[in-house]
Amino acid sequence: MKLIKTEDAVGQVLCHDITQIIKGVTKDAVFRKGHIITEEDIPVLLSVGKDHIYIWEKDDTILHENEAAQILYEMCKNDHMHPSDVKEGKIELIADCNGLLKVDKEKLKKVNSFGEMMIASRHGNTPVKAGDKLAGTRIIPLVIKKDKMERVKAICADAPIFTLKPFHKKKAAIITTGNEVYHGRIEDTFTPVIREKLAEYDTEVIFHETFDDDNQKITDGCLAAIEAGADLVICTGGMSVDPDDKTPLAIKNTGAEIISYGAPVLPGAMFLISYYNGNVPILGLPGCVMYAKRTIFDLVLPRIMADDKVTAEELAALGEGGLCLNCDHCIYPNCGFGKGW
Structure with a gap:
């Protein structure tokens, strides 16, 4: 490209958009790249502060x-x-x-370290809706060396930076535990919360049973739910270290692989996640999920709905950003909660 005085630009071809900004009125291009400048265009260009412009040279x-x-x-x-x-x-x-947005953080960092170019995105492992903006890319200068762009392309030669995993319909089972609920001493206020959160996604609750603090009954209930066709089993309560809290043992006895019992997230430290036969999540939810606005369950559920298996290493990374501030006006997911993985 070549820099020339605007008054001398008649007949030349613009090599970039010329933007006009009028506060509260407009921010848009008055001329687009490739426009051939006419005599009538000169006053307009000068009015937007372009005493000199770049014209295209092959x-x-x-x-x-x-x-x-x-x-x-x-x-x-x-x-x-x-x-x-x-x-x-x-x-x-x-x-x-x-679906669930996945970001290859290492590739993203490498591209943004190249200079003269940038890619900005949402956090990975967050749910998005159709029509949502995922990322923006931009070249900083008006022109850039072709060989530089060839070199940066090599970073993504094997796979792109972003993946969007669609959510899948799930058949869910809810296993309510606790002597106090089973014997009618208190109302079950946990199950309605789970149903409400599942309703944010395409789910069908096909199984719901309530058991006392008998680990064998809870184990049998989980297995019965899976036999009935559930591809997601959620156990509520019984997740602390009290003698009557038998849910972790019950889940273990199903034969499911325990990924983690405990997570560096508040609320939600006593959370348990496991996979039965490698693909059916069995979750143990602590009592905080019943009363807190947002918890570990809100972070993990989108990944489960996208069939994106959670690892212990990923859960460990949630420590940074794993503290919910319990704001009076909750704006999750548009906040820092759970952005560590």
Whole structure:
């Protein structure tokens, strides 16, 4: 590209969009890349502060910002997402379905360390809805070396930076535990909370039983639920270290693989997650899920709905950001809670 005085630009081709900003009125391009400048355009260009402009000079060693932005988009895109129109070297990725956004943090960091380009996204492992903005890409200068873009492409040669895993319909089972509920001493206020949270997703509760603090009965209940077709089993209560709290033992005795009993999250430290036969989650939910606005259950549930298996290492990473501040006005997930993994 070549810098020239605006008054001398008649007949030249713009190599970038020219944006006009009027507070409270507009922020948009008055001229687009590729526009051939006319005599009538000169006063308009001067009115938006362009005493000098860049015009396009063909050079096979460089790429225009829009061409380079397309390369960044290709490095990011995956199934179930589409691009916005390219504008001023920027392309955004938009979700095509409800699902779980996954981000390859190492690749993202490498691209953003290259210089002269950027990709900004939502946090990974967060739920999104169809139409939500997932990420934005941009080239910083108006032009960039072609060989630099070729080098950065190699970072994503094996797989793109982003993945959007669609949510799947689940057949859920709720196992309510506790002598106090089983014998009618108190009302079961836990199950309605679980039903409400499951209702945020495409779920059908096909099994619900209440048991006293008998670990064998709870074990048998979990297995009966799976036999009935449940692909998600949720056990409520009985998760502390009191003598009558038998849920962790009951889940273990199903033969499920215990991924973790305990998580660095408040509320939710006594949470248990396991997988029966490798693919059916059996969860043990502590009492805080019944009364706290947001807990470990809210962090894990989207991953379960997307069939995205949770690991012990990932749970350990939740310590940073794992403290819910219990704000009077809850704005989750648009806050820092649970952004550690």
